[in-house]
Amino acid sequence: LAKTTQPISMDSYEGQEVNITCSHNNIATNDYITWYQQFPSQGPRFIIQGYKTKVTNEVASLFIPADRKSSTLSLPRVSLSDTAVYYCLVGGHASGGSYIPTFGRGTSLIVHP
């Protein structure tokens, strides 16, 4: 299983761009990279997924370098409501094979006024 490493916590201010980097040195060739957000007492919520290069949706961007050993979730212009824990997961290719979703400790993002 590809292990992921993220900063435990980050602080930011409203309106700033926040970049959270996840290391996954032993990512497998077929592994996708998926990010989730979790608010207290709620289930994780899917944010974005990618395989390589850059992916953008209405919420965030995901940057993946060519070696895919890390990925960076970018949240543009954060607001107080973006205060949450952010998790990156690797794995789960559609072609099959064993997949046990593994959530690490995640990154606790606190956005200040």
Add this chain to the structure above:
Amino acid sequence: EPEVTQTPSHQVTQMGQEVILRCVPISNHLYFYWYRQILGQKVEFLVSFYNNEISEKSEIFDDQFSVERPDGSNFTLKIRSTKLEDSAMYFCASSRIGELGEAKNIQYFGAGTRLSVL
């Protein structure tokens, strides 16, 4: 927007009692999952379920746990004899079967059931 629904939102039980946690996954999803999260700790995978059988399970998912899809819509987690350490938030999730180029791990989570074992 379709969502995963879980009932009850809070379940209180006595140690040694059986509990059944219920989930209604998103209707066109084919993979189903249970997770637990002890207060202040990380989300832990329990079990995945596909095509009416368990696909994967973790070490946590021992003989005290079982899952079932009793009909076309519900997905249940049963804990046979609850222990104090089973107190946690339990999340159900579902995902579509992966299409070519799309991973199956885009999971949609319910709001959870808080299980309190006294």
